[in-house]
Amino acid sequence: MTDYTTVSIPTELAERVDETIEGTSFSSTSDLVRFLLRSIVIKHQKRGELTEAEFEEIAQQLEDLGYLE
Helix, strand or coil, rough: CCCCEECCCCHHHHHHHHHCCCCCCCCHHHHHHHHHHHHHEEEEEHHCCHHHHHHHHHHHHHCCCCECC
């Protein structure tokens, strides 16, 4: 079972994303955000620019700032 966390974005941005994904294979803002974040992380890990430890540190900093729950 996968655990999930919440990421908050401004309502205006969420509305723009909803408009953007209309007619695509993305069924929600969350689907698109997951896809984009995975793409970014995979790209950086392949290039060696972002290690797993660095990723965890960034995630912890975002959580500490209240962006992740």
